[in-house]
Amino acid sequence: MLASRLIPRTAVRSSFATRTSLPTVVSPASRWRRAYASQAEEKDLVIIGGGVAGYVAAIKAGQEGLKVACIEKRGALGGTCLNVGCIPSKSLLNNSHLYHQILHDTKNRGIQVGDVKLDLAGMMKAKDTSVTGLTKGIEFLFKKNGVEYIKGTGSFVNEHEIKVALNEGGETSVKGKNIIIATGSEATPFPGLEIDEKRVITSTGALSLQKVPEKMIVIGGGIIGLEMGSVWSRLGAKVTVVEFLDQIGGPGMDSEISKQALKLLKKQGVDFKLSTKVVSGDQSGETVKLEVDSAKGGKPETLDADVVLVAIGRRPYTSGLGLENAGLEVDERGRVVIDSEYRTKASHIRCIGDVTFGPMLAHKAEEEAVAAIEYIKKGYGHVNYGVIPSVMYTHPEVAWCQLACQDQPGHGRHGQDAGGSRDGQTPGVPHHRAQCG
Numbered sequence: 001m002l003a004s005r006l007i008p009r010t011a012v013r014s015s016f017a018t019r020t021s022l023p024t025v026v027s028p029a030s031r032w033r034r035a036y037a038s039q040a041e042e043k044d045l046v047i048i049g050g051g052v053a054g055y056v057a058a059i060k061a062g063q064e065g066l067k068v069a070c071i072e073k074r075g076a077l078g079g080t081c082l083n084v085g086c087i088p089s090k091s092l093l094n095n096s097h098l099y100h101q102i103l104h105d106t107k108n109r110g111i112q113v114g115d116v117k118l119d120l121a122g123m124m125k126a127k128d129t130s131v132t133g134l135t136k137g138i139e140f141l142f143k144k145n146g147v148e149y150i151k152g153t154g155s156f157v158n159e160h161e162i163k164v165a166l167n168e169g170g171e172t173s174v175k176g177k178n179i180i181i182a183t184g185s186e187a188t189p190f191p192g193l194e195i196d197e198k199r200v201i202t203s204t205g206a207l208s209l210q211k212v213p214e215k216m217i218v219i220g221g222g223i224i225g226l227e228m229g230s231v232w233s234r235l236g237a238k239v240t241v242v243e244f245l246d247q248i249g250g251p252g253m254d255s256e257i258s259k260q261a262l263k264l265l266k267k268q269g270v271d272f273k274l275s276t277k278v279v280s281g282d283q284s285g286e287t288v289k290l291e292v293d294s295a296k297g298g299k300p301e302t303l304d305a306d307v308v309l310v311a312i313g314r315r316p317y318t319s320g321l322g323l324e325n326a327g328l329e330v331d332e333r334g335r336v337v338i339d340s341e342y343r344t345k346a347s348h349i350r351c352i353g354d355v356t357f358g359p360m361l362a363h364k365a366e367e368e369a370v371a372a373i374e375y376i377k378k379g380y381g382h383v384n385y386g387v388i389p390s391v392m393y394t395h396p397e398v399a400w401c402q403l404a405c406q407d408q409p410g411h412g413r414h415g416q417d418a419g420g421s422r423d424g425q426t427p428g429v430p431h432h433r434a435q436c437g
């Protein structure tokens, strides 16, 4: 369901088309010329970031007849979600669940199985195949809808011009009548622990470990901690989740449901230390050591593990973007400040997805992308922030619908008119919030 929601059906079909046809050979020099050729031309829309927010906006803009370019530095389209988020995590969740079920849940059902062995490299390959099929599919859709894909890192020169350090070397620049910032988010680091993606990992490392750790500690019992903790526990690691709050699933999850989920995950073999905070870490020895303390104060304890997963939240990503050159603001949490039509202080520059307000979810980013293009093209757009679904893909899955009114576009609006009233709402009142009332 997740994949079909995020990727237009044609993308899945088209991934076959791209895989069966020979790639066009374009020399670096001609690509450079092509990129440079776009320099003189001003686009109707330039998008920085080719994740869910950016690629959906780019394709929709192409379909609406806008001349559009999308700048992406990763070397692949699809952003966090397709490359190192939703898609690979769901592949591992699904396949580790099958493995675990065959190992532990067949005998009582009257099913006899022979020797069951984990082929971790094979499981990782299946995950990579899913990812490549989908990211190539997006590239195909860019071509089909006339979107120019610029592979490089974008940064503002001024309000209308973006300089791009090309992945292949060299530089170009593009101008946009409209610009959308869709640069996403990154894992929040834990102070004092250096992420090496081998022993101290974020979700990215947790998606490509080459062997099953004996012991894994997960800092943070939110969605990433529980999904990735489940994967490695099912594959044989002894997983301990250390969570600051007295419940799992983050503060958004209903506490009754959270209690039931806790019971079931414990039954599956995951250990929990709730109301416990990690105070410090030491990765200089053979194992990684963490000093933990009761959240309310108490006797400190030292835990150790082969691998520590840092899953304490994600933060907006605007590093090197040169927001200051366009006079744009971020709030105290690093989120780009926008009004209810996704406009920044410079009204032709909009911002959507994880890098701004609201829950960091792919379907939220996707809906904002469509609405932002509708604002640009037609002057009105709509996202219902009153009902944003969340799903934690553990077994069983846990789903809930959250009211994101306090944390939505317009909440941190700047001085200019943030009314979003072109569709008849009261001037000055962000209309998304009005729906939440």
Ligand SMILES: Cc1cc2nc3c(=O)[nH]c(=O)nc-3n(C[C@H](O)[C@H](O)[C@H](O)COP(=O)(O)OP(=O)(O)OC[C@H]3O[C@@H](n4cnc5c(N)ncnc54)[C@H](O)[C@@H]3O)c2cc1C
Pocket (backbone or CB within 6 Å): 002, 048, 049, 050, 051, 052, 053, 054, 071, 072, 073, 074, 078, 079, 080, 081, 082, 084, 085, 086, 087, 089, 152, 153, 154, 155, 182, 183, 184, 185, 203, 204, 224, 317, 320, 321, 352, 353, 354, 355, 360, 361, 362, 363, 364, 365
């Ligand atoms: C492990 C994991 C699992 C997840 N699972 C789910 C799930 O099941 N369901 C769900 O709804 N959400 C899930 N999410 C959240 C989801 O991935 C994000 O909400 C979504 O990716 C946000 O999309 P975005 O386009 O705003 O940002 P991103 O996907 O982060 O894309 C931003 C892109 O911008 C690029 N970029 C940044 N700066 C520049 C620059 N200066 N120049 C050029 N390019 C730049 C980055 O390389 C990146 O590719 C998951 C996240 C993680 C980490």
Ligand SMILES: NC(=O)c1ccc[n+]([C@@H]2O[C@H](COP(=O)([O-])OP(=O)(O)OC[C@H]3O[C@@H](n4cnc5c(N)ncnc54)[C@H](O)[C@@H]3O)[C@@H](O)[C@H]2O)c1
Pocket (backbone or CB within 6 Å): 219, 220, 221, 222, 223, 224, 225, 227, 242, 243, 244, 245, 249, 250, 251, 276, 277, 278, 311, 312, 313, 314, 359, 360, 361, 390, 391, 392, 393
């Ligand atoms: N299935 C999905 O939709 C899905 C899957 C993965 C990620 N995501 C997105 O990614 C975001 C980030 O996920 P996440 O799990 O990193 O963040 P999160 O906000 O869901 O959970 C982080 C948890 O870490 C705890 N914590 C923070 N500091 C701590 C400390 N020092 N010691 C112990 N615990 C600590 C917090 O109390 C919280 O419960 C999610 O909010 C979600 O938007 C979604």
